[in-house]
Structure formats: structure tokens, C-alpha cells
Amino acid sequence: MKYVRKICPACGNQFVVLESMEEKAIYCTLKCFLESQDQISENKTSPSLHE
Numbered sequence: 925m926k927y928v929r930k931i932c933p934a935c936g937n938q939f940v941v942l943e944s945m946e947e948k949a950i951y952c953t954l955k956c957f958l959e960s961q962d963q964i965s966e967n968k969t970s971p972s973l974h975e
């Protein structure tokens with residue numbers, strides 16, 4: 925099986941995933957995934973505050 929190195933967009937950690945899981949594994953941990961989801965929803969609910 926092949927492994928692929930990726931950089932977590934949430935915390936910047938480098939981590940390794942199976943090549944077959946590469947597209948699904950974006951974040952190094954579930955915690956990073958949840959944190960990124962929180963940021964996205966915050967940006968969507970309050971876009972006018974930044975203008």
C-alpha cells in the first residue's frame with residue numbers, strides 16, 4: 925500500500941495517509957476537521973461584519 929504525505933490546513937501538521945484515503949483525509953485529526961468547520965460556518969453567518 926502506498927502512503928501520501930499531506931499538510932493539515934488547520935494546524936499545519938504534516939501527516940501520512942493511505943493513498944486510497946488521500947481525497948477524504950484533509951485534516952490530520954477529527955479535531956482539526958471540526959475546528960475548520962466552525963470557522964467556515966462563522967464566516968458564512970457573519971459576512972457583513974467584515975465589510
Ligand SMILES: [Zn+2]
Binds near residue numbers: 935936937951
Ligand atoms: Zn491538524
